[in-house]
Amino acid sequence: MQLSHAITSFESAVDTQLRLAGPDVADAGAQLLAALSPAIRQTMLDVVAMAVTEISSQLDGQVVDIKLVDGEPDLVVRAEGRPVPPPPPPPPGAEESDEARITLRLPSYLKDIITAAAESSGDSVNSYVVDVLGTSARKSKRSSGAHTRTTLEL
Amino acid sequence: MIHKTFSVDGSADLEIRIESGRIEIMPGAAGVIDVKVDTKMNNFIVDQTGNSVLVSSDKSTSWWSRGTASVLVEVPEGTDVNIGVASARVSSAVPLGKVNVRSASGHIDLVSAETIAVKTASGDLDVEKVERSLRFTSAAGDLRVTKRASGSVKASTASGDVHIEHADGSLQTSTASGDVYISYFEGREASFKAMSGDIDINVPPRTKVSLDASVMSGKLRLPDTPARKEPPLRHMTVNAKTVSGDFTLSLTDPR
Numbered sequence: 001m002q003l004s005h006a007i008t009s010f011e012s013a014v015d016t017q018l019r020l021a022g023p024d025v026a027d028a029g030a031q032l033l034a035a036l037s038p039a040i041r042q043t044m045l046d047v048v049a050m051a052v053t054e055i056s057s058q059l060d061g062q063v064v065d066i067k068l069v070d071g072e073p074d075l076v077v078r079a080e081g082r083p084v085p086p087p088p089p090p091p092p093g094a095e096e097s098d099e100a101r102i103t104l105r106l107p108s109y110l111k112d113i114i115t116a117a118a119e120s121s122g123d124s125v126n127s128y129v130v131d132v133l134g135t136s137a138r139k140s141k142r143s144s145g146a147h148t149r150t151t152l153e154l
Numbered sequence: 155m156i157h158k159t160f161s162v163d164g165s166a167d168l169e170i171r172i173e174s175g176r177i178e179i180m181p182g183a184a185g186v187i188d189v190k191v192d193t194k195m196n197n198f199i200v201d202q203t204g205n206s207v208l209v210s211s212d213k214s215t216s217w218w219s220r221g222t223a224s225v226l227v228e229v230p231e232g233t234d235v236n237i238g239v240a241s242a243r244v245s246s247a248v249p250l251g252k253v254n255v256r257s258a259s260g261h262i263d264l265v266s267a268e269t270i271a272v273k274t275a276s277g278d279l280d281v282e283k284v285e286r287s288l289r290f291t292s293a294a295g296d297l298r299v300t301k302r303a304s305g306s307v308k309a310s311t312a313s314g315d316v317h318i319e320h321a322d323g324s325l326q327t328s329t330a331s332g333d334v335y336i337s338y339f340e341g342r343e344a345s346f347k348a349m350s351g352d353i354d355i356n357v358p359p360r361t362k363v364s365l366d367a368s369v370m371s372g373k374l375r376l377p378d379t380p381a382r383k384e385p386p387l388r389h390m391t392v393n394a395k396t397v398s399g400d401f402t403l404s405l406t407d408p409r
């Protein structure tokens with residue numbers, strides 16, 4: 001979060017208005033703005049802190065922290081002492097009542113691999129595919145976004 | 155029309171302060187600053203103190219009698235320029251020394267400078283080359299470096315975009331919704347922060363990149379590592395952090 005953007009916009013807007021009133025007023029206003037700059041920044045930080053407190057109070061199991069990086073507030077969401085609860089299970093009977101069908105085209109060698117994997121796990125091919133796809137989709141949904149720290153030799 | 159010519163030596167500096175209109179800086183002879191001002195304002199100041207030339211609307215002029223001013227100056231290469239305007243177009247066709255511009259709005263168009271510091275609300279900055287340092291702060295203005303940025307570049311915008319054609323020093327950008335596009339980066343370090351803006355950076359082959367990239371809900375795109383194993387020619391550090399914006403690092407042809 002860049003408070004500098006908001007402060008620059010505010011200063012420019014005030015500066016534009018002051019210039020309309022004449023150079024003396026503009027000069028005095030510029031000095032006043034410079035003197036008030038720390039107070040303006042602190043006021044904005046106070047507003048951010050109030051917003052963070054209000055948002056944290058509405059989150060279940062998570063809190064929002066403020067970290068100052070180079071003088072700018074960074075908002076970080078973290079678990080409140082316990083892991084984020086897993087997504088709720090589907091409602092009872094959902095699998096039967098909301099059953100849908102899709103036609104899946106896949107290479108024959110892959111079909112053989114899936115069939116063998118289903119047999120070894122004791123499931124039908126359909127149950128096995130539904131289980132694998134569901135697990136993968138839920139995992140994908142949870143991990144939207146990414147963080148990587150790596151070295152690339154290009 | 156006001157027309158004055160001043161003799162200066164070495165590194166002269168020029169200060170221009172007007173509310174609105176146009177400022178045009180053209181190449182002139184060494185040791186001479188030539189000023190032409192077309193305005194209806196009374197008591198317009200065009201004066202010299204030592205090696206400094208001041209071009210300014212008179213402070214005693216009432217605001218209701220003010221109008222626009224068209225300022226044409228011819229300066230030697232390397233002149234330092236300090237400009238303050240509310241809404242005026244600024245252009246320079248001569249390589250300058252230190253350039254400092256503070257404006258509310260108005261397009262700024264420079265050919266090149268040693269250092270540039272621009273603070274604007276909605277004005278854009280177009281510059282072909284900057285040699286040592288570029289500082290750009292804006293709310294809605296865009297930054298475009300159309301040829302090359304050397305040295306240190308720091309750009310901070312809210313909705314303004316940042317486009318740098320070629321950078322070979324250090325880069326630091328911070329945008330809210332503005333996009334960042336670096337066509338060719340061969341510097342030692344780059345740091346990007348964006349909220350919803352996208353970040354695209356292109357690096358040449360044989361570059362070793364120490365990357366720390368974090369995107370919260372955007373997409374992270376990285377190039378495939380080439381099979382060949384030639385030793386890297388450069389090593390750079392790239393840090394990127396976005397909330398909903400995408401981050402893309404790509405390999406581009408060498409220049």
